[in-house]
Amino acid sequence: MKHVLLARVQDQPGVLNRVASLFRRRAFNIDSLTVGASESRGWSRMTIVVDATRTSARLVAANLGKLVAVEEVTDVTHLPTVARDLALIRVRCAPEERGPVHDLVAGFRARVADVGSDSVIVEAAGTEEDLDSLVKLLRPRGVLEIVRTGRVAMVRGGNNGTES
Amino acid sequence: MKHVLLARVQDQPGVLNRVASLFRRRAFNIDSLTVGASESRGWSRMTIVVDATRTSARLVAANLGKLVAVEEVTDVTHLPTVARDLALIRVRCAPEERGPVHDLVAGFRARVADVGSDSVIVEAAGTEEDLDSLVKLLRPRGVLEIVRTGRVAMVRGGNNGTES
Secondary structure, eight states: OEEEEEEEEEOSTTHHHHHHHHHHHTTOOEEEEEEEEOSSTTEEEEEEEEEOOHHHHHHHHHHHHHSTTEEEEEEOTTSOEEEEEEEEEEEEOOGGGHHHHHHHHHTTTEEEEEEOSSEEEEEEEEOHHHHHHHHHHHGGGOEEEEEEOOOEEEESSSOOSOOO | OEEEEEEEEEOSTTHHHHHHHHHHHTTOOEEEEEEEEOSSTTEEEEEEEEEOOHHHHHHHHHHHHHSTTEEEEEEOTTSOEEEEEEEEEEEEOOGGGHHHHHHHHHTTTEEEEEEOSSEEEEEEEEOHHHHHHHHHHHGGGOEEEEEEOOOEEEESSSOOSOOO
């Protein structure tokens, strides 16, 4: 099953490599991995989605926590989280279709971020399921290109961090 | 300077590791790396932001394109792009402050995605500059935790992809 791991990692060369190697050694395919600035300078936060058994996920999370540049590894798979993904979707779109495409994506809290001569770029943020549905809806029009961030997640309610 | 590379990569174990190793060998610190589903099954798209000289960036892009699982590497640094980042921000927030926080973030096309007893999770999508400004504005209230996706980018106007 899909496991979602959160980790605080040092923002320095080689950290991503060490993390990727760890998953590679265990032959896990990483579904998605995002890494971005955290609340503290010099530290990033990683969200990793990986397909693994519960035992394997526990082992890899423990090993991840042993890497020198990694702190606070949490398996949030079974915790209530806010989970979001962001997509840019290039859709074939003749000028006269811009109105209908605009209306169609508005229902997904998405919007047209760029207009080209025969295509538009739709920008959407939501759960992965939301974005999958939006892509499915746009497919018949001709989906030319998709870039997605992969999932970021944060535990609901509680406070995992320290104030900066 | 910051270089932004886009690549289409096979969705299989070890690809992320090979990409990370390549940057590691050249001692580049990856500012951000995102990888998510593309328009074609079995293929992902990666957006990599790296701090490098123009020459180094050109070299690493060429080497990236030689990896067996990697296709279509483009340095979009000097091209017009739609660039977006997504952030989840946990902010200290007493119940009576929820209204003001809601109003404050609404100006950034952001919204409150979860309400806890003494904090809320703000969800925002925009340019990195937009998100940096939002975080700065929220700092005085107490920013407890941030998770960001890192940048995704797509070239404006043109068509880089093949229809799926």
